Amino acid sequence: MKFAVLRFPGSNCDQDCLRTLRDTFEVTAEPVWHKETSVAGYDVIVIPGGFSFGDYLRCGAIARYSPVMTAVREAAQKGTPILGVCNGFQILCESGLLPGALVRNRKLHFICRHVHLRLENNTTPFTRQGTIGQILRIPIAHGEGCYFADNDTLDTLEQNGRVAFRYCTEDGAITEDANPNGSVRNIAGIINENGNVLGLMPHPERACESRLGSDDGRLVFASLIEFALHSAS
């Protein structure tokens, strides 16, 4: 079982992801520099949060051209699970691996706080240990996390169960108030058509230890590990 955690210039959650995977889940996790041209041999690829290339121009706009992204695209085709968190989600959208875009938060501020998420699909490699409607408490930390896509795209996403998580209230209601950044239809995370690429604005790696206020994020990594073990056998 081997996780790759991509590292772009300006990534800053790579260490958090590596430590979480190694210390909390005791799996092998290795950093992969953005100039690498192969991600062969990894069971799961994580694109961590941060400010790749300073988030200059647009978040993720420059990172998508890094050599490693060609390899990531091939891995995605082959069905390798790919998790993009925060800036990772932005990179996946910019790369066209996920539809839509992430734009400036509705209130224009960067926001760092715990939010509640409702799990909408538990058949993905990232959520298989969860139940539909399950509520998770996980932090967000972003300035440009407002998910946007046109209505057709959104309808397609919804019809195919590709919305994985939505922002909700503590009791699971999908309301305007529970939407921290103005994302359309309260979308916090989506998957691709094949179901092996997840983009997620909240940070599950920051919610894997109770001393950090929540360990609800374990669901995502535990599911991935289970999935990978399953696929290997």
Place this chain on the structure above:
Amino acid sequence: MKDPAITPDVIAQHGITPEEYQHIRTILGRDPNFTELGIFSVMWSEHCSYKNSRPELKKFPTSGPRILVKAGEENAGVLDVGEGWAVAFKIESHNHPSAVEPFQGAATGVGGIIRDIFTMGARPIFLLDSLRFGPIENHAPDAATNRQLFSGVVSGIAHYGNCIGLPTIGGETWFDETYAGNPLVNVFCLGVLRHEEIARGAARGIGNPVFYVGAETGRDGLAGAAFASRELTEESKEDRPAVQVGDPFREKLLLEACLDLLASGAVAGIQDMGAAGLTCSTCETASRGGSGIDVDLNLVPKREEGMTPYEILLSESQERMLVIVHKGQEDRVREIFEKWDLPYACIGHVTDDGIMRIREKGNIVAEIPAAALTDEAPVYHRDAADWTPPEALDITTVPETDLIAALPRLLSHPSLANKRWIWEQYDHMVRNGAVVGPGSDAAVFFARECEKFFAAAVDGNGLITRLDPREGGRRCVAEAARNLACSGAVPLGATDNLNFGNPHKPEIFRQLRDAVEGMAEACRAFDTPVTGGNVSLYNENPAGPIDPTPVVAMVGIIEHESHITRQGFRGTGDSIWLLGDRAAGLDASQFLLLLHGRKEGRPPQTDLAAEVTLHQTLRDAIRDGLIRSAHDCAEGGVAVALAECCLSGETLVGADVILHNDGRRDDESLFHEAPGRILVSVNPADEERLQELTTLCRVPAYKLGTTGGDQLVIRIRTSSFVWPLQELSESWNTSLGALMGGVAETPNAS
């Protein structure tokens, strides 16, 4: 392009006195040229030489068994924290740049202090910020401007800290008219390292190559040094910016590259280019190494064409470092810089003659004994005015007001309100360490590198220091120590930022001197050596100098995770106790200031011995598992502190308490600000043990009441004051956001 002649005018414009000029001539044995004059001028400025404050700074205790690098030796002090691990930390101000351009000013302030820390070889792990602005309430004069400054500074800090991936986990923020037009922006950074990883800013090893790495040099920050630069290059005078623009992305690359570099063993010495950029870094490294340095400006990576030696040497472009490399290791160094896509160049080498020698196009453009620049800077013993202690407040002159209304008014004042609007803009969770983030007395950070829990708090009190500078100095140190104790931590050391007015004025110098003496006294009492700090003088606005505002950041360690304590009440049925002495008047209180508009009275004096015992006793009680929550009573007195305990837990928890009035008025009982008091909540089953402990340690302890319900009830003899928590929560939680809701955002924050 010819350098201007050295006339008395030019000398004066460089802030150099005729006596200083003579001294320069003696050092050189000749007249300096224009470039050399510029070099002396920045190196002998207050910012680099502390010429007005150095004698005062000597009063701080700076040694102790944990000190590995002392204050003043390097960019930041370093403290031993056990098992071969150490911390490097420091606070730094960026007040003047933030007044001119709040976003970039604050951002580059963050960048500067982070560089100071990784220059020491430490991995930076968190930040704190201490902020002061003019009033922002709608009715206040210049409210819109003050809001813009406030908003700009917060987004600037957020921009830089978030991008580089360092959490800002705590701070303090005050609003007062004294800071209108002259905001204070002090930022603190802490890093961790192994003892053997401590890097030195010394140029050692004759013949070792000197590398420049980081952003290209531009004409940044030159007007800031305020010179006769107009004659320099006519075409560029218009666009010579006083403000530096920060590039946190570059700094992140620089940080990672420098840590890689230090780990490679190729580095003989390293120094960041902060104020006075290339000048300061070359002569300081040479001076520390007892060596000389020979640098060719042609080789320096530049952003603009046609820069003069003067401009290159004095540029304050950000995100640059000077690295002295062991001869033979150049390729290893190049490889690392190339991996991180950083501009770099080998610009010179270390020499044995003690001279800082600067070349350009084959000519020598400056030649100065390096040590003269750093060690022979003038030192001034300024005059201090006499001081008469302020009159004690005559309480009969304070009209009695509606006290039920007073508490929500205080809680909704920007200075006392919940600062969530600020710290939600900071990524305070990155690095997965903020076990106690912003919103409790001290922040607690789990440093995964060394598996240790550090606590940190930053405090200052301009009002008290204005009224009684010595007490103000003691007070901020004691409060920081108390905040740490409340979180369960033992303090290890402190760093300070002295924000004062113009020291040439005897009354200002008096404030500086007394405040430093008060801080020094308190640091001795708590056994927290000062590991370094920063001095920011000439903080004045058209209405006069700011209230003197020394700020101290203190760092502590928590032995065991189970000792971590927070300020919020945890549930119903706990007993509430007040530890520490109780009686005082409304002198120098926020109640008197915010509700009556008066900066008056004789501040109650900090009893350092009693504080030390109080903190130790609290820590003992925490270790014994007796304490459910602990919160220090500071600004706003016991009433505000109680409200904060009710409002800052995981859920709202009410309280019902009785205050003894000591024959005083109710407003005094509720809102006086005697230092040295801590509110704790305990399980009733543990009360007896707490009482035994406090009796044994001779710490006054009073049971006030019980937690529970959905209101805060305070009874004083026959009166009882009742506040529904919902209303208090509304006042405390929403006021800052509501005030700032309509402020146009700084658009370049991405």
Place this chain on the structure above:
Amino acid sequence: MKIRVTVLPKPSVLDPQGVATADAMQHLGWKNPGRVRVGKIIEIESPGERPDEDKLHAICRDLLSNPVIEDYTFEIVES
């Protein structure tokens, strides 16, 4: 040669920055500034050859703008 690329949010995309700017203009006394959109301008001063139109379009479309949310135009100011 100077090329100026203008990137503006598509009309259908929420532009909170534009809204906030319009509000602020009203505070400054402009009663009805109407619809305000905030976009980016990228000014390229290139000493060398300019890429052909197709290449320029590709750069604008793939790098300088995101077609999901933005429209671009470019003009050659001097050549």
Place this chain on the structure above:
Amino acid sequence: MKIRVTVLPKPSVLDPQGVATADAMQHLGWKNPGRVRVGKIIEIESPGERPDEDKLHAICRDLLSNPVIEDYTFEIVES
């Protein structure tokens, strides 16, 4: 009426975004894009009257740009 305000970093001010963009253009195969600056464009489509020039300058200077580090220009595209 349409007004277009362009805000660009002053020539001597560091423009990290421009630098990053120029680098990225090189990776996309434009050998020497030269100096790239990234600024803001504010497009105002106002139904009503347009403020006089002085007022417009004031809005550009005080709200839309930061005169310490940026220059602005505006043009009236239609009126």
